[in-house]
Amino acid sequence: MHILTFTTLFPNARQPVHGLFIRNRMEAFTRRYGHKWTVVAPVPWFPKLPFAVSPMYDAYARVAAKEEDRGYPVYHPRYLVTPVVGMKQYGGWMAQGAAATVRRIHAQTPIDVIDAHYAYPDGTAACRIGKELGIPVVLSARGTDLNLFTRMPDILPRIQANYRDAARLICVSNGLAKVALATGAEAAKISVIGNGIDPALFHALPPQAAVEARRSLGLPADKRILLSVGHLVELKGFHLAIEALAALKRDDVIFVAVGEGAQRHGLEALAARLGVTDKVRLPGAVKQPDLPKWYAAADLFTLMSSREGWPNVVTEAQAMGLPVVATRVGDIEDLVSVPDQGMLLEERSAGALATALDGALGRQWDRDAIAKAGAARTWEAVAERLEPVFRSVVGR
DSSP: OEEEEEOSOOOOSSSTTTTHHHHHHHHHHHHHHOOEEEEEOOEEOOOOOSSOOOHHHHHHHHSOSEEOTTSSOEEOOEEOOOSSSOGGGHHHHHHHHHHHHHHHHHHHSOOSEEEEESTTTHHHHHHHHHHHHTOOEEEEEOSHHHHTGGGOTTTHHHHHHHHHHSSEEEESSHHHHHHHHHTTOOGGGEEEOOOOBOTTTSOOOOTHHHHHHHHHHTOOTTSEEEEEESOOSGGGTHHHHHHHHHHHTOTTEEEEEEOOOTTHHHHHHHHHHTTOGGGEEEEEOOOGGGHHHHHHHOSEEEEOOSSOSOOHHHHHHHHTTOOEEEESOTTHHHHSOSGGGEEEESSOSHHHHHHHHHHHHTSOOOHHHHHHHHHTOBHHHHHHHHHHHHHHHTTO
16 A cells, blocks of 8 residues: 655654654554555755744754655745635645646555545645545544634535545544534544554653663753743743642642743743842753653643644653643643542643642652553554555546
């Protein structure tokens, strides 16, 4: 079987942690079943200027047209994007920018199925190209695409067209499946397949590992470490963690937010304004092989998101034995399914988080039991569930 993954959410040399969950899922799948795999990961077009404009668009301009450093080809065709305006055209523009690349791949080695990620705009482009070439599309919905975009009157009809055109729809959480059903998807097409973790990276460690991790990361051995991982954007709630840290009025707690994003300067300013700069660490983006050290160093993991699908960072934290304090959104409720695994908040506020953290820091958690629950969710287990979905559409 020749599978073509089509998504803008895929790592590249300039954005090495971008969409890692898609790469991990499909690498595990092809490794297990031996299928041929090609990736088309469109990037927004931006001119390569001799001076810096913005980190994001600078990175887009310098992404190579083709990468093959992991044993399979990854193509990066360009497509037009007009920030803020023109969103309803993005799917069509992406199809125009990527179609020639997909046609060329299909002519050389016929594609059996398109594995598309993100219901819009990626889903629109993939479905249009798939219809043109007679290739079935398996579309995966991952979070914002259904939680947010289905509320936009100009975008909802495009997502509904993708429901109809896709042969199957994979939702990474039960919550997303409910949204898909409520917005017109056929129940018979939907499969719920969550994300996984790499057990070679994320697994229980002996207590001494925390001491060694803190030493290597420059974190104090005598403090309680509250950890969060993700893009530094408002919806992840890092600002609430900093506000909660100030409200705790404890000298023994440090908050570490691993990631990069547009909110960095705002978070630094907030920490300064609240007088907790010395208690906040923003180490920037970290490559996945280096993440286990940060989890090992921590006492608690928190994620105060306003919306989520299936957040991989929660699964990774659990596999490392970390109790989780998070908002009850998306499928976090399914991940933190019993009180022994953490605490879920009904209210997304700094006050609610401060109260929960105070309680969580004073509790003895069974980290081995948490790690055992997290360790069951592997990419290999995800691959086993993917195989019959792809098989069901090939040859239609």
